[in-house]
Amino acid sequence: MQLHCFGTAGYHSSESRHTSSYYLPESGIALDAGSGFFRLGESLKIDSLDILITHAHLDHILGLTYLLDATLFKRTTCVRIWGEAEKLRAIRDHLFHPLLFPAPLDAEWHEISVGDHWKIGDVDVTCRGQQHPGGSLAYRLDWPTGKRLVYCTDTTGDTSQVHADWSRHADLLIHECYFPDSNSQWAETTGHSWTSRVAEVAKGSQPKQLLLTHLNPSEESLPESEVAKLRQQLDAEVVVASDHLCVEF
Numbered sequence: 001m002q003l004h005c006f007g008t009a010g011y012h013s014s015e016s017r018h019t020s021s022y023y024l025p026e027s028g029i030a031l032d033a034g035s036g037f038f039r040l041g042e043s044l045k046i047d048s049l050d051i052l053i054t055h056a057h058l059d060h061i062l063g064l065t066y067l068l069d070a071t072l073f074k075r076t077t078c079v080r081i082w083g084e085a086e087k088l089r090a091i092r093d094h095l096f097h098p099l100l101f102p103a104p105l106d107a108e109w110h111e112i113s114v115g116d117h118w119k120i121g122d123v124d125v126t127c128r129g130q131q132h133p134g135g136s137l138a139y140r141l142d143w144p145t146g147k148r149l150v151y152c153t154d155t156t157g158d159t160s161q162v163h164a165d166w167s168r169h170a171d172l173l174i175h176e177c178y179f180p181d182s183n184s185q186w187a188e189t190t191g192h193s194w195t196s197r198v199a200e201v202a203k204g205s206q207p208k209q210l211l212l213t214h215l216n217p218s219e220e221s222l223p224e225s226e227v228a229k230l231r232q233q234l235d236a237e238v239v240v241a242s243d244h245l246c247v248e249f
């Protein structure tokens, strides 16, 4: 199974990173649609595209406006966008307001709620609520082969036993790590994660591979000393995401 990293920054684009957007080509599923979503382009050669939206902050949805290429030129026959009702409403009313965007988007909008469980093709999908301004969703994807992916971004990091049980033994845990430990106070104030908090979450859920994402675009990467700290504490393979990276899991 492959995960393509189209955008790995939080907040805004930088010279080396676009904002949050990931794609699972074998299943036609995208995780968020930030500014990196334009990279979907030619790699979209599947009948349907399902986009799981964590929340409606711009760094996760801006790229929905880049979908016109795919829908107009029929690179895909069906686009489905999944998210909480009030977030989808905000996107449709504001991002796709005729004064902001010139054409209606040919897509199905699917409202989901915290705790829902549904199927996309042969993939079981479920979601949990997370602590973040306005709230966000964590997603868990389970394939019939037994592969499991968990995506947690824009969260202060859920260290509860319930979350550990829900996310246990993922082949790939994608977790945001916007702040180093020195800025943990800021992380809590803005609803984001810091290195030691990510370590705590990963110790609970015990993933095989941990991909650190939603990085601060003002820095080139997470400081090497912070990554080393995580590697010392975890059995998991720890990878810092970068745009264009293809992760095998």
Ligand SMILES: [Zn+2]
Residues within 6 Å of the ligand: 010, 011, 020, 057, 059, 060, 154, 214
């Ligand atoms: Zn974000």
Ligand SMILES: [Zn+2]
Residues within 6 Å of the ligand: 055, 057, 132, 154
């Ligand atoms: Zn956010």
